[in-house]
Amino acid sequence: MVAQATRIEPSAEPGMALSISAVSHAFDLEGGTLPVLKDVDLEVEAGSFVAILGPSGCGKSTLLRLIAGLEQPLVGKIHADGVPITGPDPSRVVVFQDPTLYPWRTVERNVALGLEAQGLLKTRRHRIGAALRLVGLEEFASAYPHQLSGGMAQRAALARALVNDPRLLILDEPLGKLDQLTRMAMQSEIVSLWRNAGFTSLMVTHDVEEALLMAERVVVMSPRPASIVEIIDVDLPYPRHRADPKLAELRHRALELLGLGAEL
Amino acid sequence: MTVAINESASGELPFQALARTRTGRPSIRWGAMVPPTAWAAFAAVTAYWPQVQDWPRTNELAGIAVAIAVVLAVAAVLNGHLGAFGARLRHWEPWFTVLAVLASVWEIVTAKLGWLPAPFFMPPQAILEVYLDEGDKLLECIVYSALLLAKGVVIGASVGFVAGVALGWSPRISYWGHPILRVIGPLPATAWLPFAFFVFPTSSSASVFLIALAAGIPVTILTWSGISSVSSAYYDIARTLGASRSFLVLKVAIPAAMPHVFVGLFMGLAASFAVLVVAEMMGVKAGLGWYLQWAQGWGAYANMYAALFVLALVCASLVALLFKVRDHFLAWQKGLLRW
Numbered sequence A: 001m002v003a004q005a006t007r008i009e010p011s012a013e014p015g016m017a018l019s020i021s022a023v024s025h026a027f028d029l030e031g032g033t034l035p036v037l038k039d040v041d042l043e044v045e046a047g048s049f050v051a052i053l054g055p056s057g058c059g060k061s062t063l064l065r066l067i068a069g070l071e072q073p074l075v076g077k078i079h080a081d082g083v084p085i086t087g088p089d090p091s092r093v094v095v096f097q098d099p100t101l102y103p104w105r106t107v108e109r110n111v112a113l114g115l116e117a118q119g120l121l122k123t124r125r126h127r128i129g130a131a132l133r134l135v136g137l138e139e140f141a142s143a144y145p146h147q148l149s150g151g152m153a154q155r156a157a158l159a160r161a162l163v164n165d166p167r168l169l170i171l172d173e174p175l176g177k178l179d180q181l182t183r184m185a186m187q188s189e190i191v192s193l194w195r196n197a198g199f200t201s202l203m204v205t206h207d208v209e210e211a212l213l214m215a216e217r218v219v220v221m222s223p224r225p226a227s228i229v230e231i232i233d234v235d236l237p238y239p240r241h242r243a244d245p246k247l248a249e250l251r252h253r254a255l256e257l258l259g260l261g262a263e264l
Numbered sequence B: 001m002t003v004a005i006n007e008s009a010s011g012e013l014p015f016q017a018l019a020r021t022r023t024g025r026p027s028i029r030w031g032a033m034v035p036p037t038a039w040a041a042f043a044a045v046t047a048y049w050p051q052v053q054d055w056p057r058t059n060e061l062a063g064i065a066v067a068i069a070v071v072l073a074v075a076a077v078l079n080g081h082l083g084a085f086g087a088r089l090r091h092w093e094p095w096f097t098v099l100a101v102l103a104s105v106w107e108i109v110t111a112k113l114g115w116l117p118a119p120f121f122m123p124p125q126a127i128l129e130v131y132l133d134e135g136d137k138l139l140e141c142i143v144y145s146a147l148l149l150a151k152g153v154v155i156g157a158s159v160g161f162v163a164g165v166a167l168g169w170s171p172r173i174s175y176w177g178h179p180i181l182r183v184i185g186p187l188p189a190t191a192w193l194p195f196a197f198f199v200f201p202t203s204s205s206a207s208v209f210l211i212a213l214a215a216g217i218p219v220t221i222l223t224w225s226g227i228s229s230v231s232s233a234y235y236d237i238a239r240t241l242g243a244s245r246s247f248l249v250l251k252v253a254i255p256a257a258m259p260h261v262f263v264g265l266f267m268g269l270a271a272s273f274a275v276l277v278v279a280e281m282m283g284v285k286a287g288l289g290w291y292l293q294w295a296q297g298w299g300a301y302a303n304m305y306a307a308l309f310v311l312a313l314v315c316a317s318l319v320a321l322l323f324k325v326r327d328h329f330l331a332w333q334k335g336l337l338r339w
Helices: A060-068 A107-111 A111-116 A125-136 A149-161 A182-196 A208-214 A246-259 B002-009 B014-023 B030-048 B058-080 B083-112 B124-169 B173-184 B189-199 B205-229 B232-239 B245-282 B289-295 B301-329
Strands: A018-029 A032-044 A050-053 A075-080 A093-094 A166-174 A198-205 A217-221 A228-233
Touching: A018 A228, A032 A060, A032 A228, A050 A060, A050 A208, A060 A075, A060 A198, A093 A149, A093 B232, A107 A111, A107 A125, A107 A149, A111 B232, A111 B245, A125 A149, A149 A182, A182 A208, A198 A208, A208 A246, A217 A246, A217 B301, A228 B245, A228 B301, B002 B301, B030 B058, B030 B083, B058 B083, B058 B124, B124 B173, B124 B205, B124 B245, B124 B289, B124 B301, B173 B205, B173 B245, B189 B205, B189 B245, B205 B245, B232 B245, B245 B289, B245 B301, B289 B301
Parallel strands: A050 A198, A050 A217, A093 A166, A166 A198
Antiparallel strands: A018 A032, A018 A075, A217 A228
16 A cells, blocks of 8 residues: 555554455345345455445445445355454444434534444544544534535545544445535545545445546446456556546446446 | 624624614614503503493403503513514514404403303403402412323323333334234223223322323324334444444434424323313312313303413413423424424
């Protein structure tokens, strides 16, 4: 990784390494099961940024729920730093597509949620202000979620995740509902947060350009039941430029893998 | 500009202060003199129009009307200096006028012309007489009713809230609780009256049970539906952030369900009023319900109207109080909903 002279919050532990081996998963439906994941094998290095790209509804988000520990895979194992994942843990924090802030809490108290749940509010209260500053929401600390714009709400959700010093940040299409400009701004914000803090990032998206722009490796998945088609290494230094011809090349390759080749 | 600053300090909004510095000095709005005039007219009608029969306390009634007229007139003159209170007075001006007109009409058709005959229709001074002569007895009834209601509602709402949370949270409790609630819920609490007065040792404990039942069932059902309709995304968020089960119940499910809980509380409170009055009429020998029954039994219609007024005031105040409590707890909904 790049030199970390500008690291804002030196975290004691580096990013988390993930090992996903032979994971298959299915949903129970009335009158049978719906397979969503098939034989997924993936190694995620500590501190890396991996994007998972696939057609919508392919099962990418299910994979993230398994990694978050919200559900258990039917087949296969997922290890975090060599330890099997059996349930949710604040070292692996999810930012969902919908910010899902609690409407009855102010922005500040939403961000405090993790610390409060873990009983760390007293010792780490100062982190709340730091997290809000990090996402540029310090002036909205006492606002209620319905007073925020979509982009601000998603920033608040990001702060709520970051305040826990996650070792793995799981991003489930976090920018999917934002307008183009906010989206582009937040893409670079998330990348710089990741580069400064040293956690591992795992992001699901169906936006090819977003995946290539942000991640070091892009995992291309097939339609449901999802399996890995190919892993694209994006060997480009940060900060990246949208107009980089190499990105265009990779974009072409990724679209081909998704079955959307040269037509149009 | 110093004027404006001083005005803001005295609690006036800046734009009001600005408006006033522009016009130079506050002027009296002549429209504000309509309510005091109407009350003065009511006082004059009461005091000087000859009556069909002699009613005591007529002069006291006229005196009260004069007092109201004076207070309203003073308020109209000082309105600019009264800040938020003045704004509220201005808001209610049409009502003050209409009340004076209605009181005058009432006075005229009963005491003055006798179109509506006593004892079924009583003039305002007869009701004033009840408050002046039997005030302490009525007060005793209010205190008794309030205590009974408070016991019943507090017990009912607390039990209902806990039961609702348990039913909404635990599938096993819901399995056993749901059919019971389905059968008992629709039964009006007053249907339990014979049973309650038979089973409980005292009529007041029976009444507490009935009021608690009336208040508790809507709270149970609404809390339950509130807890079960909490979005699973709220739980996912909290779980990934390390929340324990008790955190999920206390800090996620319950706050998310509070809007429902308050709907249940409003329904329960309304139901408890009905049961309170019926219970006091049927078994308890005190309270406003009993007073109503007693007054009607003796043909003391003025007393009955007086008690009805008080009852309406008490119920309305309790509902207003619950609104205040809700506004405090659900302040976050402001801007989300139309209140």
